[in-house]
Amino acid sequence: MRAALPTEPCRAGIERIHIDMPLPLQQTVWRWLLCLLLCGLLLPVHASDATAIYYPRWSDGDESRSNYMLAQLRLALDKAGSPLRLVPTHTSMEQERALVDLQHDKHLDVVWSMTSHEREERLLPVRIPLDKGLFGWRVALLPRERVDLLKHVRTLDDLRQFTAGQGHDWPDTAILQSQGLPVVVSSNYASLFHMLQARRFDYFPRSVLEIGTELQNPRAQQLVADPHVLLHYPTALYFFFSPRRPELAETVRIGMERAVADGSFEQLFKQQFAHSLAHLQDAERQVIELPNPLLPSATPLQRRELWFSPTQLRQTQVAPK
Template identity: 30%
Template sequence: MKGCCLRLLLLWCLVPACQAVTLFTYRPGETPQDVRTVYTTALLELALEKTRPQYGDFRLASAPAMNTARALAELKKGSHPNFMLKMSYNPELETAGMLRGKLDVDLDIIGYRACFTRTGLLPSLTQVQNLTQLKQFSHGQGSGWVDTQILEANGFNVVSVGQYESLFRMVATGRFDLFCRGINELEGEWRAHRQLPGLAVEPSLLLYYPLPRFFYANPRDADGLKRVEEGVRIALADGSLQRLWLSHYGPSVTFAKPAQRRLFRLTNPMLPPGLLPAEQPRFDPILGDFITPPPLPPTGRQ
């Protein structure tokens, strides 16, 4: 009887249920209304599924809700296992020794910005024809967001705010003039906050500055980041990432009507040359299509 039980146990351990399961942690939205992380979590799951044959099973767990400043602190401390934090390129993270994936997982779309404002300011904003005129208007941004440094480097007055939800209330009540968002975020945020008195989507302006978004990880999670990066490459090569991108971001890009706006190009002085690989795909919202270089080969395990 004991021998039979032992044989059954050995057979059970040959099936996937007995394989090690790797835990990955994702960052949830700051509030129930915050949908910014939905695509990122879905992309993380897609990348892990793509690499299941090579790396085995996985489990996704949510970190506590937190703002960007706290998320960065948790990343540096290594508080959560395989905490994959999607962030804009940040030289401070590089200096702190954090590891960064090589691919812009948002495909350049977050750098195209349309703005929330207050209804009373709409007539003045529709008259803006150049950057000098645009710089007369103040901006609100979140604490810890690199957008603050980018906008200030381009000559804008920026108010930094600790709580994401407060930004919508403050722009609607005139604490600052513009709260500019990636056009992939605009529709979801408008639906979540359009009940705020005085809040409006400015319909005529489009800002652009290069703002690649990468997965960052604590150095102890180098193997986890390597797996995620490999999965992203596979998903780009077979087109599943682009399909996921369109399902999450496409409606908001359409809602923003980027081709009907006046485009103002800004610089991002924090980006070093050669940061992105030559094969990096991107989405051009003016053309309304992906600009896709030759296919990305899988990196393979080393």
């Protein structure tokens, strides 16, 4: 095989090199080149816009669930002096898909999620709880006609008589199961509301920061918040970043620390959740404490300014470890 040195111009002004080879071999080479080109076009690649931070889009109708997290992320970037823009992915992503995508640095730059040993091994957390720990304070969603289902629940043993619904990849699922609580899971968040109404399970534990917004959604028209029981386990909702982007994680960490120090983090938190906190504190519910076997030892529980504690809720039932 020999490449001829002379070249001739193409109509587009690009020179074409003639290669002397048998026709069948030329056809094979062109097939391979076409295959490589198509593979290059189809392979997922990380967004190349260096001015943007890509985050996972929620499914239609649930976009407002990300408003607070995005506001805190924007605040952190502003405090760190970063000009980066926040851009959603083109399509929606369920939680585990987003975490895997982030781990492999494909399309995403940031995901917010409850922490666990496994997630902190795979990803870079910024250990400032966006929720101030309130994702671990849970009130059950119930069908309206079963509002008193948990009225006589006083202990963990009482609660074991009922089945909870959860996402299949949520840390909450493992936390509940570790205490012997029956759980039915789904891979789709929205379907859990329909499953509850169809009595595929008895109750759907939701964070006190989520339940108010969720009850306003049309799919929850026949649902109510349980007035009798409050579950609690220590946990934290963090921003997570790819191990390949430590500089981005550090930028957000610096910005969040500055926002905590000057009070703007707390101000934003109260603006978003004042109504939810008042409702939590005013309610008289039986509190059932659950240990969290997934909580990493690096969780900054000693930093009291990062956590919310509803001290009005005195009576508790502690689950055995």
